[in-house]
Amino acid sequence: MKRWCTSFFPWIVCLILLSGCAEKKILEEIGLITTVGYDLEKDNKVKATLVVLQINPEAARNIDVIASKAQTSKGSRLDANLKASKKLQSGQLRVALYNEEISKKGIKPYADTLARDPSISDLIYIGVVEGATEDLLKHDYKNIPDIGQHLFNLIGQLTDREQISNSTLQEVRQSYYSIGIDPVLPLIKRSGNSIIVTGNAIMRNDKMVGKLSPDESFFVKLIRDEYRTGSIELTFPVKDIRGKKHKVTTVIDTIKSSKKVKLVDKTQPRFDIDLDVKGRLLELQGELDLKNPKNIQLLEKAIGLKLKLEAQKVIAYCQERNSDVFGFGETYRSSVRFANLTRKEWHQKYRTMKYGISVDFKLIRTGITE
């Protein structure tokens, strides 16, 4: 009995005395920031637009959009608190958006403050907005009751379908901090009463330097990492076994890809890129007799060639913009001993980098072709 008392007594005392210390954040008593958008103002101040979820069964809408101005992003939250009836908390933040001006200036300070806040998940999505984020978030959409949820679902489903690269805070920070790879962010735009993803913003370190269309973005992901269930539409000419030329459009899905990037020349960086792509033929527009297996072989070759040409175009564009979104620098860094690569050095080397690319495409299924 005595042993029991002496071992449990301190705990019970602690429980009673210290229980007042934890800060309570009861769900219905706080305003949950679900989305945040940052715009650069002319006086170098930051304008933050917060989408706040305030649950009230009587209200027509659960969300409230608050705009506030301050020098820093956390300061803007303090300012926004003046306009909210509930204490604003950012633990449910799902999407952070930056407009183009901020992105061109560098998003690192803003992304860092998100990462430093322990209540914010590392898996929030980051995106770049064409136009003002305030306009995007404040617009009264006809069919979108909750803009925050809509944006999160939009980016989430595109990431799951592998139509855009993964742009979580964790991923972006990882590619920012590792030398030899640059982040890619989705580009979002309001168009009338809907929100569309217009492609990818390519970055140099943390600054936006160029834009890629969704089709071009496909090749970034193809070389940057691997596809498990991607899909793409391609239009290209193909010669059938009789030597007749067709112009066909194909849609290929459940693309599985693997890549092999090899550094062949260290002094003047030169890479060999081997892409192994497998896919299912979903749709074929054009006259091509698929009953003949030889035609299929020709089609595979033509698709491989098309992929190669497109990839070359995208790499050339990124080289011109000096943004290594493909991660060639990582391969360089891991192949060269004592490289001591810095960002600046790599970006200089990247501009003049040479590469050879070969694509091996295989159709795993063509479907019934009666």
Next chain:
Amino acid sequence: MKKREIKKLLNKDVPVEKVQQIISDIPLNSIKLKELLIQIFHNTSDLKFIKFSNLTLVYIDNQIDKHELNKNIIGKLQKERTYTIPEIVSNLAVSDLEESNEIQFVVLSILKGSAGVYIEGEKKIILAKIPSENSRSITKPENESQVIGPQIGFNENLSTNVSIIRKYIKTPDLCNELFLFGTRTNTPVSLLYIKGVASEELISRLRKKLRKIKIDGMLDSAVLNQLINDDYLSIFPQMLLTERPDRISDGLLNGKIALIVDGSTMAILCPMSFLEFFHSREDYNVRWPIATFVRLLRIMAMFLSVFFTALYVAALTFHYEIIPQALLVPLGESRSRVPFPPLFEAVLLEFIIELLREAGARLPTKVGQTMGIVGGIVIGTAAVQAGFTSNILIIIVALGALASFTTPSYTMGSLIRIIRFPILFLAGFWGFYGIMFGFCLTLIHLLRLSTLESPYMAPFYPPRLKDWSDSVVRLPFNLTYKRPALTRPRDEQKYDPDETK
């Protein structure tokens, strides 16, 4: 002189040894015997004496079977002649005959339902056991029902209960040691084990524990269970109480030891590890994938029952970050009408559920059914509409209550319901840290517990990998041919695994 001593003895508490020393002799004369017995029984009205020829019959009216007394004892003796002890023994048509020259033994036997036959001038009394059978018939086990398996439960009669076990295990190796407990109730308790299977050391440990008990009354095995637990302060049951003879038989075959208390419908099985409380005999009657599924379900239900409400409270009070986006609006909407903080709301609802359960257990069966309906309506609908609780919490609390009833052992089930309250408070004060703290504290306690000085958390701590095949899961019989090491069985193998598929 003797009389005075006896008188003194009966008024005061005197150690048993001394009593034996003083009243070991039977007086040589029937009148003296009558006087002595009347004194010992304090002139009780149901103590009867019948005298004819040189015999005196003594019995307690309500304890014996009248019909048997008339037919097999009085009917077999002739009033005209005198008898000697061997003559009586050969004349009486009673199977259970004993002779004794100790008055204490005689008194006890008479209390248990024997009729004493005294022959004038002899130093012995012949005891004919003809107790009245007033136990109820064997019925289905009320608290531990099974779908597939025998539908037989213990009743309150020790000999019936032992005979049911003997029906399951017909071997001379099944040993039955009798103990008497209670200085005032004199309750017989049977210690059952299978020689050659059960570990002698465990048996002697249990015997030692039993011998230490000094108590005046032993009315139920649940009391004995608490008296022989290793840690009497712990909230966790360390021995199984069950009313299923098949469960006991299964335990005996696995090298466990059983205790059956006269007058109790529950038998004690020990040693029991924590996990075995979540096993049911039915697990062996159904095919192994089904048994495995059900066992996993029970373990999950235990965690659900203990932690689900606490998780709700912690998430809503401190950790709004972890609530999935799709749940934010429904959770917030149901909470926004409730005027209390989450902790108070949850404790209130848990309390109401416990009230319902306790009321359901205490109320007469006829009222009990309406109780469920009333409770369901009161809590389910009215409380939400009045804005007392959120309907999501009702789902959670009801789920927790339901889950706690999946545990086959009732004692373990009620423990699970109790233990969630401290966890709930910890969650309300400290959030997830509190839950983790409570969990760790419980785990440390469980690891330190022992059952009959064997580890309580076996086979996980200490890890006994072979026994895992019949713990959280139940693998097919050819993989579970070994008896669990918890009981340190003398015969380790149940059967040949190669021949049993």
